[in-house]
Amino acid sequence: MSEMRPKKSVDAETPLCVLGIETSCDETGVAVYDSRRGLLAHALHSQVALHGEYGGVVPELASRDHVRRVLPLVRQVMGEAGISGDDLDGVAFTAGPGLLGALLVGASVARSMAWGWGVPAVAVHHMEGHLLAPLLEAPAPAFPFVALLVSGGHTLLVDVRGLGQYRILGESLDDAAGEAFDKTAKLLGLGYPGGPALARLAEQGDPGRFRFPRPMTDRPGLAFSFSGLKTRALTTLRDGPQDAQLDADVARAFEDAVVDTLVIKCRRALQAVEARRLVVAGGVGANRRLRAALAEMVAEEGGQVFYPRIEFCTDNGAMIALAGALRLAAGTRCGLEIPARARWSLEELMPV
Structure with missing residues (x-):
């Protein structure tokens, strides 16, 4: 089966609206970032209470909670941003590093939505998201x-x-x-x-x-x-x-x-x-x-x-949406595979 042809053409000069999904560990983060208007909406669900009684993150519980939370958060954030799937130019998701089961939840949901909406999917490195998060602020570092x-x-x-x-x-x-x-x-x-x-x-x-x-x-x-x-x-x-x-x-x-x-x-x-x-x-x-x-x-x-602002120091969807928009503008996108990597060095990323 070949990749669905995206409904929209994307190049470096096109203003981009990207949905970002973060599920690498114990927080479900979703956000919408527009390269022209900035961050439109974001939401985060923390699993602290879920894992607190165990003294640390339980991977299986983390994955199951992402399954429960991610789609309601997507609906919430897109509603707050006032957009539908037709307004999106891409869907970005954390592909690693992180807990493999948790990563697969976000990757599967994001890749499926991108397919259904006919837009590119972008696999984002979790640490690249953190590294770029200060670009959401003003002044942004050059x-x-x-x-x-x-x-x-x-x-x-x-x-x-x-x-x-x-x-x-x-x-x-x-x-x-x-x-x-x-x-x-x-x-x-x-x-x-x-x-x-x-x-x-x-x-x-x-x-x-x-x-x-x-x-x-x-x-x-x-x-x-x-x-x-x-x-x-x-x-x-x-x-x-x-x-x-x-x-x-x-x-x-x-x-x-x-x-x-x-x-x-x-x-x-x-x-x-x-x-x-x-x-x-x-x-x-x-x-x-x-x-x-x-x-x-x-x-x-x-x-x-x-x-980044305090709320974006920890894992969040905003940094993934931003990194996805920058990568998408540079021509990065994934095929029909659902990539997830528990270990992934920053130095393995392709420069753009």
Whole structure:
């Protein structure tokens, strides 16, 4: 069977209206982005309550919940945007990396809708979506820039020269920063997701009581390692003076160590590629102390730092719709296959 001929021709000069669907993990995100009018509507359903009692994401439950949520969210968002399928120029979806079952839900729905509406489907890399999310804001960063992608599943420093022109400068050798936040929060009895709760507890902590190491900053390079900080928190909680202030002081020491490590590595990355623009995306990018420290460092380097709005730091459909529109304008589209990849390096993407 051959591909259905799209009802609309699309080229780089055509204003595009794209539906974006994100289902890579534990959030169902849907959005409509118009290349001329901007973001028209977006909605997000979080599965935090669903997975909270298990202390982490249960893949099968995540996939089933995406099945329940994605079509109602599509109807909601298209209604809020005031459009129908006839108004769309493409449907974008997260094809990876992520939980394979969850990815297949969004990919199957998106590919089917694109077929039914006679428009192209665009498979989007999840981390490219995060990387491009600050382009939804004003002012938007111009290429080239260094991107810090920091979340529960990934910690990457990327040299970004243009759309699809990505070179990974450094990544975590073990736990991602957000994963380390969640695991340390669990040690403190803070539940799931633990990152925001740990940050709130750290506000009450004494920054001078404990000092945790800044991993891999005593040697050259841009790689990260955060698993040792979780172990340091565990031993401090076990062996430290048992008082009412202990948990807050450990949370503060942990957060300070992660923040300082990220700032040191970002400074090195900016200097290594002689860049003046830093883009920060991913859930940990919403951390207040990290934002303040990065702003100070980038100012010292004579540069600028860019973020998506707080609601777009975590997984969302808006970043997928935007990335899909940019890819579609550059001629990218998928065939009749339903692609989904649990693992997928940014460096495998084709430049445009």
